[in-house]
Structures are given as C-alpha cells and as structure tokens.
Amino acid sequence: MNKTETLQLPSSPNSAINVLRRSSWLVIQQRIDNSLSFNQTWEAYKYGFGVYNENFWLGLENIYNLTKSRMYKLRIEVYAQGIWVSDEYDSFEVGSESLNYKLKVSNYSGDNLDIMNYVSSTSQMHNGKVFSTFDRDNSPLQTNPGLKHASGNWFDSYSYAQNLNGPYNQTLQYYMKRFNRLTNAQQCRMMIKLSTSN
Structure with missing residues (x-):
C-alpha cells in the first residue's frame, strides 16, 4: 500500500x-x-524532481539529511523480463555535497546479487563512489559517465552494474543473476527504512 x-x-x-x-x-x-x-x-538531483507516486527522485540532500545521523537500510526492487528481483543492504548512507554524496552500503541480502559491490569485465562497483551527472563530472579520471549514459548515478567510469536513472530502452539497466547480464528494466524503485539495530 502506497501513501x-x-x-x-x-x-x-x-x-x-x-x-x-x-x-x-x-x-x-x-x-x-x-x-x-x-x-x-546536478541541481535537480540535489533537491529532487518528479511526482510522488509516479516517477521521481527524492533528492540527494534529503537522502543525506535522513541518513547522516541514523542508520538506514536500502532496498532495491527491479522489474525486467517479466520478473521482479530485489537487493537489500542493512546499512546505507550518502555523504554530504562536499563529498559529492559518496555512497556507502554494507551487509547485503537479496534474491539477485550484491549489485553495489558487483565487479565483472563489463561492470564496476558503485559502493564507495561519488555521484555524477551530465553537467557535473566527479569521476576521478574525468570520464563523465553521467554524460555518456544520460544519467545521474554513483559511478566513476563508463561501466556499471546498475543504472536505474538511465533512459528507457537504452541504459536503464540492472545486472540480473538469472540472465547473467545487464538487462533493460521496465520499473524500479529504491527504498530506505530505519535499521532495527539503531
């Protein structure tokens, strides 16, 4: 039930x-x-955009303010190729804007794979990475993945294991263990809640 x-x-x-x-x-x-x-x-990703209950991004500054003083869990749900998969982390936080909203997750569980730490010949991990957009390249090698993939994400190179903010039928993709490859997603959501270990 959504509210x-x-x-x-x-x-x-x-x-x-x-x-x-x-x-x-x-x-x-x-x-x-x-x-x-x-x-x-960058400004839009900082403050948020879209329509609640439809397509939206809450805003990096809001996410930072929520997670900086209390421990949160992260859950990712993705629908692709007729199935839903989920990945979950017991600890999730992002740094401040001065740290380019650096991502930190730990303690994985789920029915897919540890997507934020997954590394292969075609993907790089997202954990520990800073956020980039097409107009603000924070990647250490200045490769501008946000421009390349028309997306805002925690990545520092052209390769990725998930790009849930990418364009439909192009780079809106998620690595799915069942298919052993990046798969175009039709729907997705990222959600957080307070950790019971607080």
Missing part, C-alpha cells in the same frame, strides 16, 4: 519534506514508465 505523508528531517527541525511510503519503506527513487527523463542536472 504520501510529510516527514520532518531529523537534522533540520524546521524542515519537512513530502515522501512516498510503501508499507514500512520510504521511497527515494521510483520509475514506473517513460514519461519523465532522469537525465537531469
């Missing part, structure tokens, strides 16, 4: 944001169709 609500940011008592909840999870990214381009600017 929208207003959430107080723990680090900013006077700041509140609108959020979408799916059961006990807070949705930070969702794509249900091709009606919204995710090839957005």
